[in-house]
Amino acid sequence: MDSNDQHLHFDSLATKRVEVKGPVNSLSTPIYTSSTFYLDNAQHGAALCLQDSVQDGQSPWLYSRWGNPTNDVAERLITKLEVGRSGLTTAATYVTSSGMSAISTALLALLHAGDHAVFPTNIYGGTHEVITDLLPKMGVSVTCVDPSDINNFVNAIKPNTKMLYGETPANPTMILTDLAALGNLGRTRNITTVVDATFGSVYNTRPLEHGIDVVVHSATKYYGGHSDLIAGTITSANAALHDRIGHYLRLLGGTASPHTTFLLQRGIKTLHLRMERHNQNALRLAQFLQSHAKVERVHYPGLESHPQHELAKKQMQPGFGGMIAFEVRGGADAGRRVIESVQLITLAVSLGGVESLIEQASTMTHTMVDRDTRERSGITDGLLRFSVGCENIDDLIADLTQALEKA
Ligand SMILES: Cc1ncc(COP(=O)(O)O)c(C=O)c1O
Known part of the structure; x- marks a missing residue:
């Protein structure tokens, strides 16, 4: 027992933090359930709250809605898989509390009142409700097109179009969106491209390799693979977009639980x-x-x-x-x-x-x-x-x- 604790009462001893003894060398990722992380001093806390860099040897974790070490391992693992052969070194991922959380967070972060976005007519039902209910309420207008012909996206673009969205293969009709053509269109017209690649899974389809800006998944599906978790992912190689999405993810609160991201990592191994x-x-x-x-x-x-x-x-x-x-x-x-x-x-x-x-x-x-x-x-x-x-x-x-x- 720490001799400094000898003066404490039973209730204080029971609740006081006991540090993990290290090094531990755990092969599997520990589940860090901590909602908050203790600070070395006031300057450490202030730096983390300002998102400044911390001193060498200091923990980078502040509060689990802002980031968590178990989630971080899942996020880095997923980034490697999504990057595939694209060679993109700037890519990063957020794991979210559901696929819908990933989609709504990306849309709310990247679209503003007065913007216009183009979506496929056939998309997942939840996404359909976001674009027919939530986005119009925010003052974002939407055009839906048959995604099997890229010209339908081209023809739907207006001066205020800020997003081209794809879901490939589409749920449930299995219609494909040409990822290279969509990525190219977005780049040449300076419009952000977002693709939901849940149906094909990252094993078969990696939209970043085809020039798409933001990839979302319902990780509930193939990433998890065992029908025992609900989660989502958002990956982007564009640091400005990634930061904006991260800011809104913290505000909207769709952070994943570390219990879930542990299961997710376990699922990804197979x-x-x-x-x-x-x-x-x-x-x-x-x-x-x-x-x-x-x-x-x-x-x-x-x-x-x-x-x-x-x-x-x-x-x-x-x-x-x-x-x-x-x-x-x-x-x-x-x-x-x-x-x-x-x-x-x-x-x-x-x-x-x-x-x-x-x-x-x-x-x-x-x-x-x-x-x-x-x-x-x-x-x-x-x-x-x-x-x-x-x-x-x-x-x-x-x-x-x-x-x-x-x-
Ligand atoms: C293509 C697609 N995107 C997103 C979602 C939503 O994912 P979640 O249920 O994890 O929120 C689903 C759910 O079925 C889906 O099929």
Whole structure:
């Protein structure tokens, strides 16, 4: 016992900080749950609050909404993966409390009243609500376009356009946005480009390599990979954009929990193994579904029948991801019978986990999108969204075969 503590009462002894003895050499990242971090002296605290550099040997941590060592490890790991072969040395990442937190924070940080932004007609339902509800309330106007042709983005640009936003492959229609063309358009017109790359995962698609400014992910999906956490990521190689996003992340408070970022790091250690299986299984299942008499249409970028298969080969490497959309002959009712008949595959929203999940977009994940927008973006009533997991391929084919018999 510290001899200086001998005068203290039981309640003070119980609550007083006890330092970790080091060095510890922990191979896995410790979960630093501390909301706040003790300061060496007043000058140390003042420097951290002003975001000035601290003296050698001093802790850079002030308060976990502003930054946390467990989160920092996840952020640096994700940055390396997102940078890929782009050679960008200035990239940095924020891990956020959800994918929606990543998206809303990036949009609120980068758009102001009077600005205009261009979005794809088909996007994730939550993002759709942000652009139809939240952004207009802030005085930001939005134009939605079919993202499969870059000219639609070009034609939508106005003098006050400040953002071009992509989601590729799109949830749930699997429409692709040409990342190199979008990045190039943003650069030549001096407009910030933001891309949600959740569906393909960082293993298959790295928008920074194609000149995109800001990449967002729902890390709840492939990054986490086990359907046991909610998180998001925002990565940018532009320091000014990154700082602005960081400022608003601190104000909006969408910081991730260190418990979550620990799980995230653990998930990432097997991301490449999981993705290899997702890629293989999904391609085989897309081919199986395409040749099945009860299936009307299959949307998978790895199929030659996908209208953007050539683009997919350019910007989805080494595979085409684990997400498939398909329509069963007989429309919504037939589709409903299929999702209620699966046994190995689970009827649930979300995606990107090791277990296969299936859902009906029009009545579940995209029910908040009005019918007209759903129809314009190809979300038919019967469209099923299938997140192909890491199970044995023969078992998956057997399950779908018996479920399709009930269609
Ligand atoms: C493409 C895409 N972006 C963002 C989100 C939102 O992510 P979260 O649920 O982690 O907030 C989702 C959720 O399904 C998604 O599919």
